[in-house]
Amino acid sequence: MSLDIFNNKEVQDLLKAATNLEGGDGNPRFKQIVNRLLSDLFKAIDDLDITPDEVWAGVNYINQLGRDGEAALLAAGLGLEKYLDIRMDEEDKRAGLEGGTPRTIEGPLYVAGAPVREGVSRIDVNPDADAGPLVIRGIVSDTTGAPLANALVECWHANSKGFYSHFDPTGAQTEFNLRGAVRTGPDGKYEFRTLMPVGYGCPPQGATQQLLDALGRHGNRPAHVHFFVSADEHRKLTTQFNIEGDPLIWDDFAYATREALIPPVVDKTGGEKLGLKADAYKEIEFNFVLTGLLQGKDNQLVNRLRASAQA
Numbered sequence: 089m090s091l092d093i094f095n096n097k098e099v100q101d102l103l104k105a106a107t108n109l110e111g112g113d114g115n116p117r118f119k120q121i122v123n124r125l126l127s128d129l130f131k132a133i134d135d136l137d138i139t140p141d142e143v144w145a146g147v148n149y150i151n152q153l154g155r156d157g158e159a160a161l162l163a164a165g166l167g168l169e170k171y172l173d174i175r176m177d178e179e180d181k182r183a184g185l186e187g188g189t190p191r192t193i194e195g196p197l198y199v200a201g202a203p204v205r206e207g208v209s210r211i212d213v214n215p216d217a218d219a220g221p222l223v224i225r226g227i228v229s230d231t232t233g234a235p236l237a238n239a240l241v242e243c244w245h246a247n248s249k250g251f252y253s254h255f256d257p258t259g260a261q262t263e264f265n266l267r268g269a270v271r272t273g274p275d276g277k278y279e280f281r282t283l284m285p286v287g288y289g290c291p292p293q294g295a296t297q298q299l300l301d302a303l304g305r306h307g308n309r310p311a312h313v314h315f316f317v318s319a320d321e322h323r324k325l326t327t328q329f330n331i332e333g334d335p336l337i338w339d340d341f342a343y344a345t346r347e348a349l350i351p352p353v354v355d356k357t358g359g360e361k362l363g364l365k366a367d368a369y370k371e372i373e374f375n376f377v378l379t380g381l382l383q384g385k386d387n388q389l390v391n392r393l394r395a396s397a398q399a
């Protein structure tokens with residue numbers, strides 16, 4: 089039973105005071121957003137009779153989430169990052185921007201600074217006995233199909249344990265293992281020689297998994313490979329593909345799977361000639377189509393805190 093006090097003058101005055109809504113100082117946009125979010129929280133407490141115990145459990149949870157460094161992981165798991173994609177998709181639709189490779193979420197595990205190679209990069213640096221060789225290759229083009237020279241394709245993915253270098257709790261990987269960047273030539277081609285990834289799982293003792301447990305959800309992703317693709321006069325694409333056949337493909341805790349992002353995995357031989365660790369290998373051909381700028385601007389560039397390292 090709600091006490092229905094949200095609209096009382098005392099509460100509304102408190103919200104205005106707490107966010108300095110009527111004062112001249114502070115950042116107007118920031119004040120507007122904090123006022124709205126705080127108001128929605130106050131209203132939810134009133135509507136749902138959220139108890140003091142529940143409020144303090146939530147406050148303490150935020151502290152734990154920060155201690156674990158998992159706020160961006162939780163944002164992916166709660167669909168917040170997917171929601172931003174849904175909004176950008178709708179913006180594109182309304183602007184008539186069509187024909188590009190679909191975007192999907194970046195996730196929290198990119199590391200800036202991978203060495204840039206011309207055309208081809210071998211990115212498996214550390215041995216991984218449980219992972220077979222994988223070649224990922226394709227062409228970067230514009231929406232007319234013309235290859236884009238000088239495009240930069242960045243790639244990052246997990247090892248056979250589902251761990252990413254730089255964030256690997258086992259210490260098994262050096263900086264930039266399974267992370268790379270390739271500059272396309274006039275043919276628009278890129279190629280990564282690497283190892284087959286396995287799906288990621290949230291740290292079992294972390295705050296994200298704790299919340300997912302309470303929701304009755306798992307914290308796993310199907311095997312996938314992330315990409316940033318950029319080229320002059322085009323919008324930077326953030327996307328991933330999934331490894332076909334993974335049982336979690338349509339049960340991703342971060343909601344990143346899209347129909348057009350599940351390329352076929354093809355069995356090949358001749359890996360020894362390519363310098364791969366075995367002659368039999370898997371190949372995934374995946375082409376990227378970049379869309380043009382919108383009124384001269386890349387409206388899908390996202391600024392967020394990202395890790396970086398020196399190769």
Ligand code: MBD
Nearest residue numbers: 164194195196197288342
């Ligand atoms: C990942 O590898 C990832 O891609 C996302 C979105 C969240 C956690 C781990």
Ligand code: FE
Nearest residue numbers: 195197288314
């Ligand atoms: Fe990932």
